[in-house]
Amino acid sequence: xxxxxxxxxxxxxxxxxxxxxxxxxxxxxxxxxxxxxxxxxxxxxxxxxxxxxxxxxxxxxxxxxxxxxxxxxxxxxxxxxxxxxxxxxxxxxxxxxxxxxxxxxxxxxxxxxxxxxxxxxxxxxxxxxxxxxxxxxxxxxxxxxxxxxxxxxxxxx
Numbered sequence: 001x002x003x004x005x006x007x008x009x010x011x012x013x014x015x016x017x018x019x020x021x022x023x024x025x026x027x028x029x030x031x032x033x034x035x036x037x038x039x040x041x042x043x044x045x046x047x048x049x050x051x052x053x054x055x056x057x058x059x060x061x062x063x064x065x066x067x068x069x070x071x072x073x074x075x076x077x078x079x080x081x082x083x084x085x086x087x088x089x090x091x092x093x094x095x096x097x098x099x100x101x102x103x104x105x106x107x108x109x110x111x112x113x114x115x116x117x118x119x120x121x122x123x124x125x126x127x128x129x130x131x132x133x134x135x136x137x138x139x140x141x142x143x144x145x146x147x148x149x150x151x152x153x154x155x156x157x
Contacts, residue, residue, distance in 0.1 A: 006108035
């Protein structure tokens with residue numbers, strides 16, 4: 001089975017979501033289904049159909065989270081150092097085309113959020129940066145053409 005890389009924070013967030021689904025959401029949806037059943041004819045009962053659909057989603061998400069947590073490879077970023085880009089690095093890059101600097105933190109898939117500058121390890125940009133050092137140039141082919149970046153800084157915090 002393939003390992004799922006994540007930070008300790010990402011692992012905790014998934015654990016918290018799993019606990020919430022199992023001990024809050026699941027019991028609540030069971031009650032909602034019971035209440036909807038009490039209303040009568042299930043074939044035309046929108047509340048029942050909604051609750052059953054939501055139950056299916058919750059059960060699917062629980063299985064997904066359990067699988068990811070069982071395959072988790074938690075990487076403690078505070079123990080990493082150097083100028084080489086690895087999982088968990090906070091990387092500042094210079095975009096040659098827009099002449100601007102941007103800083104991203106390379107994180108696991110479930111932790112990524114581009115608005116917060118948290119870049120998924122599976123993203124094309126992160127894949128291009130992994131293994132490179134401060135001062136290296138990176139070329140990335142995008143739908144709008146080739147982009148060139150220079151790695152300005154790498155930190156582990």
